[in-house]
Amino acid sequence: MSKTILIQQANLVNEGKIQVADVLISGEFIQKIGQIPAEEAEVVVDGRGKYLLPGAIDGQVHFRDPGLTHKADLHSESRAAVAGGVTSFIDMPNTRPNTLNLDLLAEKYRLASEKSLANYAFLLGINGENLEEVLQWDTSDLLAITDDGLYFSGKGNILADRPDMLERIFSTYKGIIAIHSEKEEIVEKNEEAYREKYGDDVPVKFHPIIRSEQACFEATERAIALAEKHGARLHILHLSTAKETSLFRNDIPLKDKKITTEVSVHHLWFTDADYEEKGTLIKWNPAIKTQKDAEGLLEALLDDRIDLITTDHAPHAIEEKLKPYFQSMSGAPLVQHSVVCLLEFHKQGKISLEKIVEKMCHNPAILYQIDRRGYIREGYYADLTLVDLDSPWTVSKENILYKCGWSPLEGTTFQSQVIKTWVNGNLVFDQGTFDDSSRGMALVKSKS
Numbered sequence: 440m441s442k443t444i445l446i447q448q449a450n451l452v453n454e455g456k457i458q459v460a461d462v463l464i465s466g467e468f469i470q471k472i473g474q475i476p477a478e479e480a481e482v483v484v485d486g487r488g489k490y491l492l493p494g495a496i497d498g499q500v501h502f503r504d505p506g507l508t509h510k511a512d513l514h515s516e517s518r519a520a521v522a523g524g525v526t527s528f529i530d531m532p533n534t535r536p537n538t539l540n541l542d543l544l545a546e547k548y549r550l551a552s553e554k555s556l557a558n559y560a561f562l563l564g565i566n567g568e569n570l571e572e573v574l575q576w577d578t579s580d581l582l583a584i585t586d587d588g589l590y591f592s593g594k595g596n597i598l599a600d601r602p603d604m605l606e607r608i609f610s611t612y613k614g615i616i617a618i619h620s621e622k623e624e625i626v627e628k629n630e631e632a633y634r635e636k637y638g639d640d641v642p643v644k645f646h647p648i649i650r651s652e653q654a655c656f657e658a659t660e661r662a663i664a665l666a667e668k669h670g671a672r673l674h675i676l677h678l679s680t681a682k683e684t685s686l687f688r689n690d691i692p693l694k695d696k697k698i699t700t701e702v703s704v705h706h707l708w709f710t711d712a713d714y715e716e717k718g719t720l721i722k723w724n725p726a727i728k729t730q731k732d733a734e735g736l737l738e739a740l741l742d743d744r745i746d747l748i749t750t751d752h753a754p755h756a757i758e759e760k761l762k763p764y765f766q767s768m769s770g771a772p773l774v775q776h777s778v779v780c781l782l783e784f785h786k787q788g789k790i791s792l793e794k795i796v797e798k799m800c801h802n803p804a805i806l807y808q809i810d811r812r813g814y815i816r817e818g819y820y821a822d823l824t825l826v827d828l829d830s831p832w833t834v835s836k837e838n839i840l841y842k843c844g845w846s847p848l849e850g851t852t853f854q855s856q857v858i859k860t861w862v863n864g865n866l867v868f869d870q871g872t873f874d875d876s877s878r879g880m881a882l883v884k885s886k887s
C-alpha cells in the first residue's frame with residue numbers, strides 16, 4: 440500500500456479558478472482538498488509558491504509501439520510525457536502493423552501495461568478492408584475510432600479517395616470519428632508542380648503551400664457537411680489554419696457538441712518563418728503555416744471554437760528527418776515540452792493558466808468521456824503535476840528524453856519547469872528522477 444501524501448499550500452489551477460489549498464493523496468486517489476493537518480499524511484510536499492495542475496491528457500500521440508521502435512517506444516515516450524506533466528495519452532493507429540482490429544488493439548494495451556509510466560488509450564484505424572467489420576462492432580467500450588489507418592498506411596487519404604466510404608462511416612458509426620483533414624488530391628497536384636520545378640529537393644518553406652490552406656479547408660468543410668448530414672460525432676485532428684476555425688462553433692458546451700476540434704502545440708508555437716532555421720525538423724502534416732494562422736488558432740482556442748490542445752507527438756530518427764524534402768518524414772517529438780510551451784505563452788500574457796488547464800486537462804476528459812481524470816477533485820485519480828513558473832531552463836541534448844534524442848525546440852529557454860508528476864497517486868517524476876517501476880492504467884470510459 441502506497442503512503443499517504445500531502446501537497447501543502449500549492450496554487451491549485453482547476454475548474455476556472457486558482458486557489459491555495461492542501462491536497463491529500465491516498466492510494467490511487469485524491470482523498471481530500473482543503474486545510475489538512477500535516478499529521479494526516481506520511482509524506483509532506485511543500486507546494487508553496489508552486490502551481491498544481493491536473494496531469495495533462497494528450498489526445499494525439501504516436502508512440503510507435505509496436506513495429507517502429509527504432510523511433511520511439513511506449514516506455515521512452517511515456518517517461519518523456521510524465522517529465523512534461525502529461526499523465527495520460529491517446530495513441531494513434533499508424534504503428535506496424537496498423538491497429539485495424541480488436542486483437543491488435545488488445546496487444547497495444549498489453550504492451551502499454553508492461554511499459555508505460557503514464558495512463559493510456561489507443562485508437563483504431565479504418566481502411567477499405569476492415570470498414571464493414573468495424574461498423575458491426577459494439578464500440579461502446581472504445582474511447583474513439585479514427586480513419587487514420589488508411590491515410591497512415593500510405594495508400595492515400597480516405598477523405599480524398601473514398602467519399603463512398605466516408606458516407607458509409609458517417610451514416611453508420613455512432614462513436615467519435617477522428618479525422619486527419621487534408622485533401623490529398625490537392626496536395627498531390629501541388630507536389631507534382633513543385634517536383635517539376637525543383638526535383639526531389641524542394642525547399643521546405645514550400646511545405647505549407649504544397650499542403651495548402653485550401654487542402655485543409657476543403658477537407659474540413661466536407662467532413663463537417665457529412666457529419667451534419669448524418670448527425671455523426673466528428674472530431675477534426677490538429678487544425679492548422681485560421682480559415683478553418685470559422686467552421687466551428689462556440690455557442691454550445693463541449694459536452695453537447697457533435698463537431699469538435701483541437702490544435703497541436705507546434706501550430707501555435709512555430710510559423711513559416713521558422714523553416715529557414717529549423718528546415719525539415721519542423722516538417723509536419725498538416726504543415727506549420729503563417730503567423731496569421733498561428734494567431735487565428737490561438738484566438739479560436741481562447742474563444743472556444745477549438746476545444747483541445749494536443750501534441751501530435753510524432754518522433755522520427757534524425758536520419759529520417761534530415762533528408763531532401765520528399766524523403767524527409769513528417770512529424771516531430773513534442774510530448775515532453777507541450778505544457779511548458781503553453782506556460783511560456785502564459786508568461787507572455789497570451790493565455791491564462793485556467794484556460795491551459797481547461798484545454799489540456801478538463802476538455803480531453805470531457806471529449807473522450809474519461810473516467811475520473813482531468814480535474815483536481817476528491818475521489819478522482821491523483822494525476823497531478825507540480826510546476827514552478829519561475830525556473831528557467833534550456834532544452835538541450837542532455838535533458839531531451841525522447842528515444843530519437845532530438846527536439847525541434849533545442850536551444851529554447853523556458854521560464855517554467857515541471858517539478859513533480861504523480862500518476863494514479865505514484866510520484867513517477869521528481870526533479871529529473873523517475874520511478875521506472877511504476878505503470879499507468881488503461882483509460883476507462885466514464886459511466887455518465
Ligand SMILES: NC(=O)N[C@@H](CC(=O)O)C(=O)O
Nearest residue numbers: 501533723724751753769770
Ligand atoms: N503528423 C505528422 O506529420 N506525422 C505523423 C503522421 C501524420 O499525421 O501525417 C506520423 O506518424 O509521423
